[in-house]
Amino acid sequence: MPMDEHLPATTQEKLIFMKNSRANDISEKAQESRKRTKSFYLVLFFTVIPVWSAVPLSWAYVLYAFYSGSASRRDWRSTSLFAIAASEVIFSMYYFCMSRYIAGPTPMATNSVTELQAAYARVLRVGMGIDSDSEPFGEDNTTLDPMDPRAQDFRNCLRTWFDRAPWSSIRKENVYAWLYWSFFNDKSTTMEEIPKDRRILLDEIVDLLERRAGMQLPEGFNPEVRTLRLTVDPVTVAPRPFVWYIILSTINWILRWRLESKWHAHLGTFEGLDYILRVPQDWSPSTGPRPVVFLHGLGLGLLQYGHFVEAMLKAEPDRPFLVPLFPHTSQEIFHPRYLRPIGRHESAQVIGGLLKELGWIDGDEGEQEIKSGEERSDKPKSRTGVAMLSHSNGTFIHGWLLKAHPGMIARSCFVDPVVFCQWEGDLCYNFCYRKCTTGMELLIKYFVGMELGVAYYIQRHFCWSSNTLWYDEIPNAHDPDKATFIVGGKDDLVNGPRVRRYLQSHGIDRGLYYDPLGRHGQALLIDDPAFLEVLKWLHGPTTL
Structure with a gap:
């Protein structure tokens, strides 16, 4: 029936408004298809396929050697x-x-429900x-309008x-399945099988989520919607040859030797943690520059970060x-902690x-104890606390240390941080689920993301x-001398503009370096x- 003949004008106008609004709703726009670039095929044919x-090819040669009898030849080339x-x-x-x-169940324990x-x-x-913890959203029955930009952005x-x-297209049971994973690190089969105490908790969360989204979720389950549950989804691993690890281990050993011989660094181990340490002979803990701790990210170890480390040693x-x-x-792969992530x-x-x-x-929190006047000494005391520099996945460890011992880190620098806006899912999606269309995405996916140890760490030990x-x-997040953030607008793993917006929304501006064209790893x-x-x-x- 024609709408203009059977509906009141007000209702007709309302439907037209809702239709137009939905068309402009960013949460309803279909994902744009991405075409593979020339760089994708260059990396595929000249890098990925050869590796x-x-x-x-090794399997084929061994089978052929046994079939043809060439395996018993005595010449050194064939052998x-x-x-x-x-x-x-x-x-x-x-x-x-x-x-x-x-590929088995994750060994990671979940955080407390609280x-x-x-x-x-x-x-x-x-x-x-x-911003205040004393003002939780939804306590006063706040419900956003569906067309509120904040609700659209959240959806x-x-x-x-x-x-x-x-x-x-997302149904309520799809959201319950996602929340069940994010809370309990497990799969849920049906709504009826969710324990009663957990169901009560999830009902409360869904109610708040609907208010924040400005819309109630339709009942039911949509099997065509794929729910991403990183630590219970299948682990994606791509095979690579033994020679790959031999070459990588050899190069990293040479780079360690170079750091020892050229830069007088010391290779040590503390409670199972290997480290590289360089302390200048004339450095004084009371008057010298504050020590720097560098936390590297995913990749190829010193083969990837060696040049960056040497540049820092040379600069300071x-x-x-x-x-x-x-x-x-x-x-x-030859290290005993290869499959035991920290x-x-x-x-x-x-x-x-x-x-x-x-x-x-000094002390558990990196703070010097306050001593009485009788106990104080005129001797110069060491300045406790370090300057911590982290890149990419290293920002996770940086964040863990800040949460556990904030007093031991006097200055912080986050480069290509992946530790902010984790709830938005861009990192997990881009690193583990996105289909590669560019050469850089394929390099990251195959040579890093689909490597056995990295895949196990990310897909079985990730806690958002x-x-x-x-x-x-x-x-001191607002003090640029004590907190610095380097973010790229074209980061291949995280949404750089959103990270920038999150930091700026909380007054972090002067310590924020943002390159609109910056890529992940460009700072190296x-x-x-x-x-x-x-x-x-x-x-x-250096004295802060």
Whole structure:
């Protein structure tokens, strides 16, 4: 029936308004299709396929050698080639077994329900102009209008966890399945199988979520909507040859030796944590520059970060440097901790213990105890606390240390931070679920994200609430001398503009360096302006 003949004018106008509003609703816009670029195919054919093909070619050669009898030949060329191929075959079977092993249930314990409730309460306040914990969203029955820009923005961000499906296609049971994972790190089969106490909790969260989104969720379950549940979804691993790890281990060993011989660094281990330490001979803990701790990210270990570390050592020859090494994020398959990632509480205990052992911090929180007048001495005391520099995944560890021991970090510099806006899901989506269309995305996906140890760490040990750092958990966040943030607008992993907006919404501006064209990892290039910002931070006040 024609609408204009059977509806009152007011109703007709209302429907037209709702239709137009829905068309302009950013949470309803279909995800734009992305075409593969030339760089994607260049990386695919000249990098990925050659590395990937080493394993099937080795299998083919070994099978051919046994079939043709060439495996019994005595000449050294045939014997060497067969030995290399056979080692790849044996390693591929080991790699397959380990891939099956890590595909099992996550060994990570969930955070307390109280902590998760507090995290969700903070998520609901983001963008609402409510900063105080004493003003939880929804306590006064606040419900946003569906067309309120804050509600639209919230819906648009939340749908990332549902493979960026239009908001109207998401049903209530889809949201319950996602919340059940994010709270209890587990799958839920049906609504009826959710325990009663957990169902009550989820009902309260869904009610608040609907108020914040400005819309009630339709009943039912939409099987066409994919719900992203990182630590219970299948682990995505791509095989790579044994020679890959041999070459990588050899290069990293050479780089460690170079740091020892050229830069007089010391390689040590503290409670299972390997580290690189350089302390100048004439450095004084009371008058010398404040020590720097660098926390590296995912990738290839020193092969990826060695040049950056050497540039810092060269720029600050009189300053102590400590670089903890994390084998689970560096593809060090021969290391005993390769499949035992360091977690939130262990990192705070071990790294905090190492800094105390070095005399760089004093006490559990890095604060000097206040002594009485009789106990005070005229002798100069060491300045406790370190300057902490972190990149990418290292910002997670940086955040864990700030939460556990805020007093031991006097200055902070976050480069390409992935620790902010975790609730929006961009990092998990881009790193684990997004289809690659550019060469850089394919490089990150295949050579980092789909590596056995990295995949196990990300897809079985990721906790969004622990990994999220809030602005008020950073001491002196508004002081540019004590807190610096380097963010790229074209970051391939996180939404740089949104990270910038989050920080600026809380008054963080002068300490924020934002490059609209900056890519993830660009600050590691010593001729890039972002690297100069890192040096500027290093050269900053050393007595703070």
